[in-house]
Amino acid sequence: MKRLATLGLALMVTLGLAACATTPPASSTGLPAAPAFAEYPPPDIPSGLTVSDTVRRRHEAAWARLQAGDPRTAAREFTAILKQDPSLYPAEVGLGFALLAGRDVEAAEPLFAAATNVDAAYLPAWVGRAEALVSLGRDADAIAALERVQALDPTRENVTTRLELLRFRLVQSALAAGQQARVAGRHADAVAAFTRALAQSPDSTMILSELARAEVAAGQLTEAETHARRAVQLEPREADWQALLGDVLEARGQLRDATAAYERADALEPSEAWRTRLRDLRERTELATLPGTFRAITTASTITRADVAAFVGIHLRDLVETAPVRATTVATDIRGHWAAAWILPVTRAGIMSVFPNHTFQPAAVVRRADLATVMSVLIPLASTTRQAELAKWRAARPRFSDLPASHVFYEAAALSAAAGVIVPDGTGRFDPTRPATGAELDEAVRRVAAIAGR
Template identity: 30%
Template structure:
């Protein structure tokens, strides 16, 4: 059997430790938050737990020089005794030497990466050095190993919120500055620390949308909805992504969910737009080109109304005979011309001509809008009375003007607007885009009341 022989100087040192200076008795620890660096079961050297406890007693009674001397003596006996290195780290921390403390704890962690006392001490030192992210990483590892560290657990919660807030501000700022790659990376780091926050996925999906990576954006928004399937904003963005991809049926479904959860003008407009786009897929080319035109004609306006408000118009004209036209037989939108005429929204002149090619001006548009609003008012009489009673102040229309009453109703319902100086501009030509916006407002009003 081999007998381990200790050098004479080591024996002398042990005698000095055990007999030289009396170990103080700890009544109230000077540093109650410090974590005692115990001896791991894997340690195979000659030092004992009592040796480490003796050095720690000096620290906890406030004798930092005595503690430092004891830990250094232990290291002289065994240079690989990393619990003493951690003890020195705690001494440095108590003295406010945070850089030196962090280095000591790091030395110990290089030998045993899951050594809890070193992890906590490393976190404390890094926190004092304002390296919050690294401190949080060290704290989290310590709590994962030992969940009973209540102080550390509390610090983890507080720092996680602080780090997430700082990183979120940074991620948003990167996005505003157009640094989309940096923004994406910052969002992913925030999500790593708070994987259960649906709003973070929504914001990341917006960044992916700006990068024109729609497929990946849809994956990310799907993760948000998996966390919260009542998140209206997530459904709204999902609908926008589907719409951009040309997947209009899925867009309508997503917008419908958003509008059902949190109805607003934004969700209603998006739903109306997607439904219109879906309907327009099978519509004539002439219809799809309307919004691009600088001037809209009566026939084109009839098409917009017929497609978007077909249900309202058909109900209103269900018991009315089909008018006689002499100029729309071969017109591409003749079916919708019939619908608006039967509903009384657009009139035929005494010569039985609809004049589908005549340009629409704001005065004529006001007449059509007012007639449509009165049909909608049959479903919502209170709004109808309010629209009829509205008396906007026009600077270019008097009460005896041909379009005054209709313009008052249309402006009173917020379907048509005035210029900055209060002018209605009845002779101004209406563009296809403007007409589409007006019909969208009418559709929204009808959707709300029917």
């Protein structure tokens, strides 16, 4: 018996030493001097809650067990308290922290959420919920919880840093998801992902641009314009955002405004790609304002001098604008005419002529010989970087069965044919007196544009 007592005493001493080795020393408040989970704020019972002294002591003791490094016992104690008083949400939060410490995060998070629903200003519940949400990978919800923590206690350490890291992680994840969805053609999913990213970084022009492009693809043009304009507002001297706005406005059918946006982009950062887009937008803008008969000109069986001047002025604008001034005579019969804006520059450049009686005769039908004359002026203007080929074309003496070399229109026809701009038919006939068609005008202008490298 004495031996058993000795063994029992030894065992008690051993257990006591072990306890001393694993449990921090208690302070005068009953809590360990070095809490095991110091980052967890104590779930104090607010003064507005009426509880008995017995329950309050049990609550404090359960928290002390958790901070002593014993989450399992703490969880049992908080569970017992909640059975006695289910409405005591500080005990619910204490149980949440005990489960969190025991790594049962999924069970802990609903407890914190329930407490915040009862008392939206209870800081420990928001801290616990933020911790749980971070562990669960629910970054967006975790950010919202941390923002609430920051609002309730601006002095709390590390909240700002954690928010920045979470926002960065969420933005990167959302961007990757959006880009994958866009590549897969899931435009609505792409919009949703980029919207999530923008919520975390509202002033990111990169995210705004991604979102605007996804919205265009999804047909959400009003929203796309809003986001493109926001990007321009934030970085007005960034050419890419001006071009983005141009794309959105083009999609909305606002061609003039789209043209203006691309003009700003090209002014900020000159680009051949943007100049090409500008030419296309200008042509489409101008075509939209012209008579319906002109818009269908490529199918017309005959064309007029006004048609030719407008078609050349629109589709070969660069050549017309950079051509040297060769004539200053102003036609007296074009005032108020729909094509006057193109007749003036085309005649100043000597591409088309004003007649000796100071008329342009815009309604006059254009023959193939007349069209060749116009092309014979445009071909050299388009060949500034192809002088050797131009010399070869000028030296060529093609044979036409209906147009001898002595004919007044032969030189124009020969240059046009040699350059492949207007070609004779399969029998060698040039048909100089036959009215030119809209299709022939379109083909001739396209070939001149190709010579110019457009």
